[in-house]
Amino acid sequence: MGTAHQSPTDSTLKSQSAMKRYNRCRDREHKRKRFQATEALLDLQKSSPDVTERTHPVQLEGEVQNDSGNVNTPDNEPEVPLVAMMRTEIQRLISENHELKERLKKGIFSPDNLKDDNDTVKYYTGLDYHTLMTIYNFVKDYVPERANSGITKFEKVMLVLMKLRLNLGMQDLAYRFKVSKSCVSKIFLDVIHILYVKLKLFILWPEREALQMAMPMEFQQYFGVKVSVIIDCFDIFIERPSNLLARAETWSHYKHHNTVKYLIGITPQGAVSFLSKAWGGTTSDKYITENCGLLSKLLPGDVIVTGRGFDRESGGLFCAEVEIPAFTQGKSQLSPVDIETTRKIARTRIHVERVIGLVRNKFKILQNTLPIEYLHCSTDCIPTIDKITTLCCALTNMCRSVVPFD
Structure with missing residues (x-):
């Protein structure tokens, strides 16, 4: 083939x-x-x-x-x-x-990001940047910091100030700072105690000589240089207690709500100089005045300006004079002298109401109903609500006064 x-x-x-x-x-x-x-x-x-x-x-x-x-x-x-x-x-x-x-x-809330944005600092804290950094540098050595916690000391201080300023929810703060809700609650309780201990000293009862040297002209015109304090009480709403006795002691017939009551005293210059502990909303202003420790700070000849809910006899035990608006009870009308005196007292007493309004408006946590857990005492026997209120007043003292000097 x-x-x-x-x-x-x-x-x-x-x-x-x-x-x-x-x-x-x-x-x-x-x-x-x-x-x-x-x-x-x-x-x-x-x-x-x-x-x-x-x-x-x-x-x-x-x-x-x-x-x-x-x-x-x-x-x-x-x-x-x-x-x-x-x-x-x-x-x-x-x-x-x-x-x-x-x-x-x-991070968003860091000193480097906030130093050129004073408006943001004021919105979140109610303070300017320099005041914020002064406070932080004053307390930072006492703020605990754990490894791998995911949140810095500065952010912990910002967290507490944002809670006071805006009353943000714990879950909201957890989202903002990228930590758990339980971590936010623990940070708030720990840091609020540190800020309370370090900043409560800014609520100071001044010496008589210092008051007289800086006495505003309005007070000098009406009372000379003898006014040492203007006092009033204000209430903070709380949740309804489950205990019947606590519910009765905190019920305010004036506010128609369960409240705690504070007595606040300011200097004629508009600085908070005294703040009592929390009392039940049913407690009278007179009883708080006589038992909160305010009267022991008075000197003979001091003048206290207050409202009708207080008593002239309270300050008399310490040789102090109490200026109270005149009462119309049992009178058809006030005499010309009483009318003029009442007008003078009202013009000066309005400043303590303005300071209370400033504290409430600057720190919205005081405008809301606070949880009943804040009334429980911690290991230092001071309830959280006292720490919150004291810190809000101390921070207000670091801001511009509402009382004009002239």
Whole structure:
């Protein structure tokens, strides 16, 4: 039999077809490796923060960089445009991720972010930036800081001030500071105690000589330089206690709500100089005045300006004079002298009401109904509600006074 011979043309065609198949297989394998390398690089970026610090271009597996900076494959093939675009995009994402992480580390409520934004500081704390930083530097050594807590000392102080200023919910604060709700509650109780201990000293009873030297002209015109304090009481709403006795002691017939009552005293210059502890809403103003410790601070000859709910005899035990508006009970009308005296007292006593309004408006936590847990005493035998009210008055003393000097 004869042997069939292939023509040169058929042999060439088969050889070219085999070469094309080989090239296609090689390209598919190479693309598969490049795809796997890209996926591995992205996975590494997610798991390792060190990748964000790379400054050299991303180089995939099996690639070499020539002298001109172009990347070639093992077969000296220049990279395709799609891979070049992927490389550029990966490098951009790495840089952007690194920048965002650095920005996140600083946080929104950090000294660097707030130092040029005084309006934001006033909105969240009621203070200006310099006052805020003075307070922080004064207490920062006493604020606890745990490793990996995710919140700085400055943010803890800001958390408490934001709670006092805006009365934000615990869950809201947890979202803002990226911690748990239970962590926010613990931070608030811990830091409010530190701020109370360190800042309660700003509620100071001044010396008589200091008062007389800075006595506003309005008081000098009506009472000379003898006025030492203007007093009044204000209420804070609380939740309804479950205990019947506590419910009765805190019920205010005037407010028609369960409240605690404070006696506040201000100097003629408008600074809070005295704040009593919390009393039940049913307690009379006279009883609080006689039992809160205010009278023991008076000196003979001092003048107290107050309202009709108080008693002239209270200050008499300490040789002090109590200025109270005249009563119309049993009289058809007041005498001209009583009318003029009442007008003078009303013009000066209005300042204590303005200070109470300033404290309430500046710190909205005092405008709302506080939880009954704030009335419970901690290990230092001081209820949280006393710490809150004292701190609000002390912070108000650091702001501009509402009483004009002239």
